[in-house]
Amino acid sequence: MPGKRSKPKLAVWKFASCDGCQLSLLDCEDELLALAGAVKIANFLEASSAVTPGPYDRSLVEGSITTPHDAERIQAVRKNSRFLVAIGACATAGGIQALRNFADVEEFTRIVYARPEYIQTLKHSTAIAEHVKVDFELRGCPISKGQLLEVVSAFLHKRKPNIPQHSVCLECKVRGTVCVMVAQGIPCLGPVTQAGCGAICPAYQRGCYGCFGPQENPNTVALSAWWTHLGVGEAAQLRAFRTYNAAAGAFSKEAARHV
Amino acid sequence: MSKSQFVLERSGLEQLLQALKNEGYVTLGPTVRERAIVFGELHTLEDLPVGLKDWQEGGTYRLEPRADPALFGYNVGPQSPKQFLHPPLLRLLRASKTAQGFEIVSETEPLPKYAFFGLRACELQAIQIQDQVFLGGPYQDSHYKARREQVLILAVNCTQAGNACFCTSMNSGPKARAGFDLALTEVLEGDRHYFVGAVGSGAGARLLNQIAHRPASEREWNQAEALVDQTARNMGRGLNTEGLKELLYQNLDHPRWEEVAGRCLSCGNCTQVCPTCFCTSVEDHTDLTGQIAERTRHWDSCFTADFSYLHGGNVRVSTRARYRQWLTHKLATWQDQFGSLGCVGCGRCITWCPVGIDLTEEVAAMGGVHVQNQP
Ligand code: SF4
Ligand code: SF4
Ligand code: SF4
Ligand code: SF4
Numbered sequence: 001m002p003g004k005r006s007k008p009k010l011a012v013w014k015f016a017s018c019d020g021c022q023l024s025l026l027d028c029e030d031e032l033l034a035l036a037g038a039v040k041i042a043n044f045l046e047a048s049s050a051v052t053p054g055p056y057d058r059s060l061v062e063g064s065i066t067t068p069h070d071a072e073r074i075q076a077v078r079k080n081s082r083f084l085v086a087i088g089a090c091a092t093a094g095g096i097q098a099l100r101n102f103a104d105v106e107e108f109t110r111i112v113y114a115r116p117e118y119i120q121t122l123k124h125s126t127a128i129a130e131h132v133k134v135d136f137e138l139r140g141c142p143i144s145k146g147q148l149l150e151v152v153s154a155f156l157h158k159r160k161p162n163i164p165q166h167s168v169c170l171e172c173k174v175r176g177t178v179c180v181m182v183a184q185g186i187p188c189l190g191p192v193t194q195a196g197c198g199a200i201c202p203a204y205q206r207g208c209y210g211c212f213g214p215q216e217n218p219n220t221v222a223l224s225a226w227w228t229h230l231g232v233g234e235a236a237q238l239r240a241f242r243t244y245n246a247a248a249g250a251f252s253k254e255a256a257r258h259v
Numbered sequence: 260m261s262k263s264q265f266v267l268e269r270s271g272l273e274q275l276l277q278a279l280k281n282e283g284y285v286t287l288g289p290t291v292r293e294r295a296i297v298f299g300e301l302h303t304l305e306d307l308p309v310g311l312k313d314w315q316e317g318g319t320y321r322l323e324p325r326a327d328p329a330l331f332g333y334n335v336g337p338q339s340p341k342q343f344l345h346p347p348l349l350r351l352l353r354a355s356k357t358a359q360g361f362e363i364v365s366e367t368e369p370l371p372k373y374a375f376f377g378l379r380a381c382e383l384q385a386i387q388i389q390d391q392v393f394l395g396g397p398y399q400d401s402h403y404k405a406r407r408e409q410v411l412i413l414a415v416n417c418t419q420a421g422n423a424c425f426c427t428s429m430n431s432g433p434k435a436r437a438g439f440d441l442a443l444t445e446v447l448e449g450d451r452h453y454f455v456g457a458v459g460s461g462a463g464a465r466l467l468n469q470i471a472h473r474p475a476s477e478r479e480w481n482q483a484e485a486l487v488d489q490t491a492r493n494m495g496r497g498l499n500t501e502g503l504k505e506l507l508y509q510n511l512d513h514p515r516w517e518e519v520a521g522r523c524l525s526c527g528n529c530t531q532v533c534p535t536c537f538c539t540s541v542e543d544h545t546d547l548t549g550q551i552a553e554r555t556r557h558w559d560s561c562f563t564a565d566f567s568y569l570h571g572g573n574v575r576v577s578t579r580a581r582y583r584q585w586l587t588h589k590l591a592t593w594q595d596q597f598g599s600l601g602c603v604g605c606g607r608c609i610t611w612c613p614v615g616i617d618l619t620e621e622v623a624a625m626g627g628v629h630v631q632n633q634p
Contacts, residue, residue: 006476008539017266023305026502031547034546034547034548035547037547038547038548038549150544151546152547153544153545153546153547153549154545156545156547156549157545157549159543159545162542162543164563165563165564165565166527166560166562166563166564166565167524167525167526167527167529168530169526169528169613170526170527170531170558170560170563173347173527173528173531173532173558174347174348174557174558176297176338176342176347177293178292178293178294178295178297178337179294179337179528179611179613181318181439181613182318182319182320182337182610182611182613183293183295183320183321183337184294185319188613190526190613191524191526191528191613192524192526195524205293216563216564217564217578219521219522219523219524219525219527219578221521222521222522222524222614223524223613223614224339225522225614226318226613226614
């Protein structure tokens with residue numbers, strides 16, 4: 001028998017985000033005890049103010065980089081982490097706040113803040129991987145609780161996580177959902193979006209909103225041509241590709257075709 | 260006229276459904292859900308899509324009312340019996356950790372006994388093809404086998420063809436010829452609504468004996484045959500299968516593959532709805548404590564990257580290569596592998612492709628231009 005090893009240290013970090021992804025972790029009610037038994041939660045301010053100093057075996061990073069200060073802070077997190085996992089659309093693609101990338105941030109700050117000179121912000125909202133090396137990206141707005149547990153369990157037991165990168169359509173088919181685009185003509189981003197949510201929206205008779213970002217091999221041009229055939233106008237197509245994953249390569253490129 | 264040809268009134272058909280339930284079958288048949296016809300459990304004939312028809316085109320499916328109260332006045336929907344015989348997600352085993360290593364926890368849930376109510380001829384052919392895939396070789400799929408062995412099939416001959424149908428080209432329909440226990444043709448003639456049937460097995464004969472029926476008159480039989488013949492003449496699509504394998508093998512570098520890759524989303528829907536596609540992937544999971552491990556199997560598709568990942572890299576990186584794999588497997592390499600075509604002409608991959616890509620059109624496009632002589 002190997003000697004008793006100390007529990008791996010898990011840290012959760014927040015950058016520009018809504019906290020929704022961290023809450024997915026707290027939402028793992030049934031599994032939290034097992035999690036607390038398996039790892040030492042060293043930094044998770046959403047759950048506890050106790051902080052254990054680094055280095056950390058695994059860091060979960062939520063949020064995008066939007067300020068000069070955060071751009072420095074992420075470097076420190078990286079230095080203190082053996083494995084770094086970016087979680088959620090903000091951390092993997094810049095999030096909804098990356099809409100600023102397509103506009104003038106200074107104009108926003110002038111309109112919103114009484115003393116805009118106090119606001120220190122970057123022109124773009126960027127993904128963690130644009131600043132430091134990221135070991136794994138967990139997509140979603142918010143992330144799926146099941147996928148998060150899968151990544152943490154895989155890490156604990158030294159196996160590769162089962163996180164598919166194919167389309168949402170395959171999840172519709174596993175679930176037995178009837179395709180809303182074919183049967184009802186509802187525009188759906190599922191064919192170009194990565195699976196992970198379990199195809200929730202089509203199961204409730206709505207098109208996919210693209211929360212998990214582009215799938216591994218997205219053909220947005222062909223999907224867009226079909227949307228046009230379904231009667232979806234240019235403005236609506238631009239809006240569809242510019243949401244939580246607006247700055248993700250394939251989506252941002254497609255949106256640009258509809259400006 | 261053989262005495263195995265009989266007539267059921269609507270009330271007799273209802274008795275048949277109840278007889279199946281009394282025998283402990285889960286009776287699966289066409290039902291309406293989410294604006295399409297999918298398999299659901301039938302409790303009475305009223306659960307069928309009574310008085311409805313479907314309109315299908317590449318990438319489009321709509322339900323519409325019919326002028327008559329037909330019970331089977333539509334064609335196939337997005338699902339096929341593979342949903343049940345080869346489930347999309349299956350736990351293969353569970354294991355728990357022990358001091359010595361691990362212990363397999365056996366699956367105790369009893370398998371349901373399925374009766375399929377209203378399967379079409381192309382679906383029977385698809386089952387025969389999957390039988391060959393899963394049971395025909397030296398290694399049998401025990402999960403498929405356990406489900407398949409208990410199945411009872413009531414077939415319904417198609418009395419109209421859908422826009423995406425080409426079963427006559429694939430020699431699979433519209434009339435069910437084998438692989439059923441009972442087969443019916445629905446006839447609506449003025450005020451009369453009856454079902455002309457044939458017996459296909461001992462189990463079918465036994466069931467028939469439990470319900471009200473009478474021998475078919477020659478006129479009734481001819482009426483039913485005429486409806487099926489008319490269906491055969493009205494196929495929405497067609498595919499020339501003569502020399503098809505060679506045509507595809509000779510055109511592996513045809514520019515059409517690149518062209519269709521421009522339209523294809525590599526979403527995988529075509530393979531999921533195809534009643535003969537059988538590919539799966541197996542995944543192992545552990546829980547947080549490391550005490551329990553599970554092995555699951557789920558449908559996969561030659562359109563995903565993981566599927567084509569072999570040691571050291573991916574063998575089909577482009578959509579062109581993936582679409583070509585799908586089409587040539589269905590229509591050419593399947594013949595070398597299993598001795599039959601992998602397509603039954605049901606049209607599902609055409610209708611349920613979100614952008615309406617049509618394999619009959621793709622094949623025609625390759626046959627229509629100069630055929631290269633070098634493979
Ligand atoms: S509903 Fe959307 S995600 Fe589901 S199969 Fe259709 S196109 Fe794909
Ligand atoms: S390839 Fe298409 S038409 Fe042929 S059996 Fe499969 S889904 Fe039906
Ligand atoms: S066409 Fe693709 S998914 Fe279907 S059986 Fe062949 S390899 Fe498998
Ligand atoms: S042919 Fe159609 S259904 Fe198949 S992968 Fe391409 S877009 Fe999807």
